[in-house]
Each structure stands twice: as C-alpha cells, then as structure tokens.
Amino acid sequence: MKKEDFPSEVIKDLENGFILTGDRGLQRFKKLANGHYEFKTGYEGYYKSVDGNKFEVGLSEGDVKFSNLTEDEIKSSISGYYDSIEELKQECDGVQEDFEFLVCECYYEQFVEE
Secondary structure, rough: OOHHHHOOHHHHHHHHOOEEEHHHHOOEEEEOOEEEEEEEEEEHHHEEEOOEEEEOEEEEEEEHHHHHHHHHHHHHHOOOOOOOEEEEEEOOOOOOHHHHHHHHHHHHHHOOOO
C-alpha cells in the first residue's frame, strides 16, 4: 500500500511525527520522551476478517512508558517474540533505547486487536 492510499487520519499521524512499524493494521508509533511512546493501530472504519466474517476494529491507541513496566510485565510482553530479556538485549546490540522501544511495542501489542 502506498502512503497516498492510506486513510487520511493515518497520513495526518505520519505528518505529525508518527513512524509506520508495519502494513498490517497500519501500526505506527511516536516517541514522546526517552522510554515513552504513543502507539496507534488501525483507523476509523478499519475492519478485519475472521472465518469469512467481517468485524470493525477501528482505532486502537496506547501510551506506554518503559519505566512503568515491571520485570514480570517485560518478560510476559516479549515472550511471544523472544525467549528472554537477555536475548532481546543481544538483538538490540546493547542499545538501551532500542531495547526499551521493542519492550514498549511488545507490551502495546498484547492489548491490540489486529
């Protein structure tokens, strides 16, 4: 999908500093501060199909601060993607900002319908 084909509210978000993280659901994020991110998935009128049935999912939003997450929440959040916190840190080559972002993104994705 080309940017000009995105829904107008997604284009507006991208113009206001959001970065697209993937085409599925047009998930996007904006860094608000170190370790603090706003995430959005979908848009008004966004549908998904399940077993041939169509459901309106709409827009999902989340405001996630890394500093608010416990170690157990971090482990739980990343468990679908990584075997351990250490594995994720290795993937981030020790860059704390990248680690915090991926933890926040995984945490957000736990609560989002795609």
